């Protein structure tokens with residue numbers, strides 16, 4: 302179900318409103334005031350200041366809960382929160398992000414410095430497995446079409462939703478950390494990581510989660526004026542020696558340490574891969590789309606007079622709702 306804010310321009314008053322009757326409420330056209338779980342304070346503040354405009358609302362139902370998603374057009378992030386523009390000809394400063402096999406994420410520069418290491422894996426799926434099994438069994442034991450089966454299925458659905466929320470929360474933390482501390486990132490191609498996926502290890506982050514992380518990093522980097530490149534899917538980031546460039550064919554998933562037969566260097570496998578990705582970024586910086594084509598709107602629409610784009614001032618970090626508050 303979707304609601305557009307079409308009436309707002311005609312009447313001069315938004316048809317989709319937040320926090321009108323109660324701080325935790327949303328008003329939808331034709332439906333009226335709906336109480337919601339999340340506080341709308343940050344959004345209300347942005348709307349009041351003319352820094353945001355609600356374009357449309359979508360109502361959906363998942364795992365027995367209704368949710369309202371508001372699509373909002375907001376002003377650019379405050380310049381202080383954006384990465385400074387690099388000088389023309391400055392092609393350095395890249396960091397590669399490797400999805401480790403045992404640990405979720407390692408980031409490093411082309412010079413070999415590890416910048417981020419997230420070694421607390423979201424074990425949400427694994428630790429929840431006994432519960433998942435128990436709830437699944439409960440569903441299959443109930444008579445088909447019965448009310449009890451429906452109840453058990455709803456219980457299982459809520460359980461899956463909880464796992465999903467925990468994973469999303471983790472991915473938001475990691476993507477926030479990466480885009481805050483780096484302005485130029487190189488990610489591994491999704492297909493490569495898929496080929497490397499080791500099911501025996503019950504991969505700390507599933508392929509789907511890695512795809513979601515890449516998506517978050519990409520849009521959050523754009524907010525901060527950063528750049529994200531995805532390495533060529535055939536680039537052997539794990540098998541290449543980050544010191545001398547020799548490609549080693551006999552690297553197995555069991556090899557935790559990369560040891561080069563040519564130059565003798567020995568270093569953590571994931572760190573080696575991250576360094577190679579950073580180097581790839583330095584070599585392929587020409588693939589970065591120019592800032593205009595990237596869709597950044599900094600100052601472009603900030604002029605005097607009527608302007609449909611919210612630009613009264615910038616979006617502060619407190620306004621950016623990227624921290625994730627899963628429903629209790």
Ligand SMILES: [Zn+2]
Nearest residue numbers: 542545561564
């Ligand atoms: Zn080497």
